[in-house]
Amino acid sequence: MNYPELGLREAVDLVRQGQLKAAEIVESYISHIESTDGKIRAFLTTTFDRALARAREIDGKKEKGRLAGAVVAVKDNIVTRGIRTTCGSRILENFVPPYDATVVERLEAEDAIIIGKTNLDEFAMGSSTENSAFFPTRNPWDPERVPGGSSGGSAAAVAALEAMAALGSDTGGSVRQPAAFCGIVGLKPTYGRVSRYGLVAFASSLDQIGPLTRSVEDCALITSVMAGFDARDSTCAEIPVPDYSADLREIPGRIKVGLLGETSLKGLHPEVAASYLRIQEMLAGLGLEIVHLDFPSWEVALPCYYIIAPSEASSNLARYDGVRYGLRIEAGELADMYVKTRTAGFGSEVKRRILLGTFALSSGYYDAYYVKASRARRAIAGELKAAFDRVDFILTPTTPEPAFRLGEKQDPLAMYLQDYFTVGASLAGIPGLSIPCGLTTDGLPLGLQILSPHFSEARLFKFAFLLENNIKFKNNMYGINNRGRRKNEN
Amino acid sequence: MLSMKVDLEHLSRLACLELTEEEKDLLPAQMEKIIDWVGQLSSLATGEEEEEASPGFTLRLQEDEIQPSLPQAEVLVMAPDKQGDFVKVPRVLKEK
Numbered sequence: 001m002n003y004p005e006l007g008l009r010e011a012v013d014l015v016r017q018g019q020l021k022a023a024e025i026v027e028s029y030i031s032h033i034e035s036t037d038g039k040i041r042a043f044l045t046t047t048f049d050r051a052l053a054r055a056r057e058i059d060g061k062k063e064k065g066r067l068a069g070a071v072v073a074v075k076d077n078i079v080t081r082g083i084r085t086t087c088g089s090r091i092l093e094n095f096v097p098p099y100d101a102t103v104v105e106r107l108e109a110e111d112a113i114i115i116g117k118t119n120l121d122e123f124a125m126g127s128s129t130e131n132s133a134f135f136p137t138r139n140p141w142d143p144e145r146v147p148g149g150s151s152g153g154s155a156a157a158v159a160a161l162e163a164m165a166a167l168g169s170d171t172g173g174s175v176r177q178p179a180a181f182c183g184i185v186g187l188k189p190t191y192g193r194v195s196r197y198g199l200v201a202f203a204s205s206l207d208q209i210g211p212l213t214r215s216v217e218d219c220a221l222i223t224s225v226m227a228g229f230d231a232r233d234s235t236c237a238e239i240p241v242p243d244y245s246a247d248l249r250e251i252p253g254r255i256k257v258g259l260l261g262e263t264s265l266k267g268l269h270p271e272v273a274a275s276y277l278r279i280q281e282m283l284a285g286l287g288l289e290i291v292h293l294d295f296p297s298w299e300v301a302l303p304c305y306y307i308i309a310p311s312e313a314s315s316n317l318a319r320y321d322g323v324r325y326g327l328r329i330e331a332g333e334l335a336d337m338y339v340k341t342r343t344a345g346f347g348s349e350v351k352r353r354i355l356l357g358t359f360a361l362s363s364g365y366y367d368a369y370y371v372k373a374s375r376a377r378r379a380i381a382g383e384l385k386a387a388f389d390r391v392d393f394i395l396t397p398t399t400p401e402p403a404f405r406l407g408e409k410q411d412p413l414a415m416y417l418q419d420y421f422t423v424g425a426s427l428a429g430i431p432g433l434s435i436p437c438g439l440t441t442d443g444l445p446l447g448l449q450i451l452s453p454h455f456s457e458a459r460l461f462k463f464a465f466l467l468e469n470n471i472k473f474k475n476n477m478y479g480i481n482n483r484g485r486r487k488n489e490n
Numbered sequence: 491m492l493s494m495k496v497d498l499e500h501l502s503r504l505a506c507l508e509l510t511e512e513e514k515d516l517l518p519a520q521m522e523k524i525i526d527w528v529g530q531l532s533s534l535a536t537g538e539e540e541e542e543a544s545p546g547f548t549l550r551l552q553e554d555e556i557q558p559s560l561p562q563a564e565v566l567v568m569a570p571d572k573q574g575d576f577v578k579v580p581r582v583l584k585e586k
Contacts, residue, residue, distance in 0.1 A: 095568065096567075096568065098560050098561070098564040098565055098567070098568070099560060192547055231552065234549060234552070235549065237547045238547075238548075238550060239547065297534060299530070300530055300531050300533070300534045303527060303528040303529070303530045303531045304528075304531055306524070306527075306528050307528050307531070314505060318506075321506070322570060323569075323570075323577060323579055324565075324568065324569055324577055325568035325569065325570075326568075326570075327570075328570035328571070330580070331580060332580060332581065333580055333581050333582075333584055334579050334580050334581065334582045335506075335584075336580075337579065337580055338506045339506050339507065339508055340508070342505075342506050342507050343507055343508040346507070348513065351505075351507055351509075351513065352517065352520065352521070352524075354505045354507065355498070355501050355502065355505055355507070355517070355521065356521065356524060356525070358501050358504050358505045359496065359501055359521070359525065360528075362501070362504065368532075369528070369531075372531050372532065372536065373528075373531060375536035375537070376531055376534050376536055378536070379534065379536055411520075412520055412524065413520075413523060413524055413527060416524075454547070455547075
């Protein structure tokens with residue numbers, strides 16, 4: 001039996017019923033990762049010994065947790081006690097955190113097993129994982145192409161069956177875009193749904209931790225465990241968390257779906273546009289009511305994001321000064337030590353964003369850029385809120401194009417345009433879920449993004465489950481079909 | 491919004507960064523292009539609404555209570571240089 005083929009839900013059920021040993025699953029994953037990851041390079045650090053020890057502990061337990069035996073990879077900007085956490089940066093290359101992120105604590109409390117830490121664009125800044133200070137990760141569907149980013153290592157690990165699920169972080173699309181590029185499911189939860197405690201901050205008003213999984217059901221299950229109030233994150237909402245994976249088959253009432261009007265779709269890759277039209281036909285076939293929406297502010301969401309996110313980053317990244325942890329380049333005086341340390345420790349995209357944010361916050365430009373962007377953010381959020389008075393869900397392509405080749409986007413601005421469809425939900429704080437919706441003629445996966453109102457994850461998962469079962473996308477990675485998904489369809 | 495020559499030297503001083511020769515070559519054009527592009531925002535009419543982002547739910551203030559912190563020894567392990575229970579840094583003030 002090749003255990004990496006097992007879906008998360010299926011594996012957890014077997015382990016909980018005592019029909020399968022978590023240690024056997026972990027051993028099978030270790031050998032699969034050892035034979036596969038040389039080509040993919042999803043992991044920065046693997047934690048095989050720790051994972052095996054945890055698995056044996058779980059096998060010996062009478063009462064097993066809700067995620068017993070789930071093999072999970074964690075993006076390397078989420079801190080793990082005793083396990084190196086680099087953020088894909090030289091400045092944290094040897095950083096071993098003395099505490100766990102809340103999400104890690106919660107997953108492990110339910111007996112999930114962490115198999116390793118995954119590669120990312122440095123400090124989650126990028127859309128291809130090429131900005132990692134260590135090495136790029138490759139797309140399992142075509143190793144000449146990027147897996148997306150910044151959670152590219154997490155997405156590639158799940159797509160290549162090197163993990164049942166992975167944690168990522170999404171600031172402007174960093175879970176959803178790599179999920180789309182790698183043919184898997186990825187959720188950016190509502191801002192405040194999941195604790196950010198232990199997520200290394202990039203842009204604090206936008207960052208959310210989200211899961212990347214092989215199916216909507218797995219995504220719902222793992223979100224149920226991750227989400228909920230945490231006193232250690234003051235922006236974490238005190239709103240109860242239902243079991244999102246229960247009653248997924250329930251159709252969430254009469255559904256009205258909002259689709260983007262033509263103006264929002266101009267300049268799209270032709271196969272992305274064609275796929276979006278096919279989805280529209282499918283929705284009509286399901287008898288759902290379709291409303292075409294226009295978002296005048298959508299055009300400026302991207303520039304708005306690229307003022308706010310770098311501004312917050314320039315402030316958050318001021319903490320890397322070589323004093324208390326991380327890299328230090330010695331100098332005779334303190335101020336020189338700061339400059340030398342930061343100059344040696346940060347890569348070029350991180351420096352670019354720090355400078356951009358410094359510019360937007362600097363005297364003389366603050367009102368024209370940062371204040372203007374903050375007001376635009378309110379306008380964009382208001383427009384989405386008004387749209388949700390008319391429809392239950394909004395569907396968009398997740399990305400403007402399928403996975404591109406490594407080295408293809410040298411111009412930073414061309415890379416920023418990747419986030420065209422994803423930043424709206426980030427600025428408004430609403431959830432966004434990407435599900436795979438088909439392949440291009442070259443065999444590259446495409447993603448469909450589903451947006452819904454604040455804290456409506458329960459309905460979002462039900463609707464996504466309905467679409468998933470009608471799209472019938474297959475993860476054909478290495479000729480292995482996703483058995484968990486097939487089972488769910490019956 | 492205005493297109494301007496970005497004063498990179500000033501910005502990098504504010505950000506505590508030094509630029510390499512290559513960055514000094516590439517960055518000015520890149521930054522100006524990005525700043526012109528984000529300048530599209532000026533085309534959007536916005537009112538005088540509050541500029542602070544609101545999380546969309548009520549936040550609760552916490553009691554001002556002393557809570558245990560991370561163990562000092564475990565945190566100090568990560569310090570690049572230390573002396574006793576303190577993080578050690580180079581001289582703060584320059585000599586005249």
